[in-house]
């Protein structure tokens with residue numbers, strides 16, 4: 001579904017990605033791991049067209065989309081939950097959700113109703129403005145907003161950063177439910193153990209390069225990986 005190969009990206013003269021390879025199949029949950037500043041967000045931005053890669057290729061659904069406009073790539077079926085959530089502060093919860101809803105033929109899987117069924121809290125808060133929400137509610141809204149585009153792949157950058165443990169658990173439960181429903185997910189987060197409980201594969205970035213990729217069992221079986229590459 002998503003195939004990234006040899007991706008290189010820079011900010012001005014400073015190169016940050018040095019040939020990242022990454023693939024996600026239908027229904028697969030893949031994580032992108034690594035300490036701060038290793039290039040995770042830059043990888044996501046390069047996939048979404050928010051940064052134009054200097055080399056390499058991004059293919060989605062068999063089509064090369066490298067460096068195309070972000071709205072075009074999103075429309076092909078990638079829903080992004082960005083770092084920092086970025087909900088519209090002066091729109092209500094419901095307006096935030098409607099703002100990204102993609103008109104599709106037939107009966108779309110994700111509508112206000114199905115998003116509210118996934119996050120009953122959002123329904124209770126549907127008339128509240130974006131800036132009146134707690135961090136957890138904002139993150140639920142950011143996930144709901146991504147789902148409203150009826151994506152084939154959902155990408156979460158720092159899925160639970162800054163959230164209280166109980167809210168974190170709600171986000172994990174939500175991702176597990178989405179996985180059971182067959183959604184493909186690319187997720188960045190620092191809670192490796194929580195991710196290992198349901199992800200199919202992990203990709204570890206170190207200074208803009210993939211240094212390890214493998215299953216949850218392989219990740220958990222190798223404590224050296226955590227010490228060397230991850231924030232623990």
Ligand SMILES: Nc1ncnc2c1ncn2[C@@H]1O[C@H](COP(=O)(O)OP(=O)(O)O)[C@@H](O)[C@H]1O
Nearest residue numbers: 011014016034035036037038039040041042043
């Ligand atoms: N807008 C930017 N301009 C210049 N350098 C940046 C910018 N964003 C990130 N960087 C640098 O790129 C590197 C990778 O950052 P990033 O992809 O955000 O890492 P991560 O998401 O893994 O924490 C870091 O060294 C960071 O300082």
Ligand SMILES: [Mg+2]
Nearest residue numbers: 040041042083
């Ligand atoms: Mg980041």
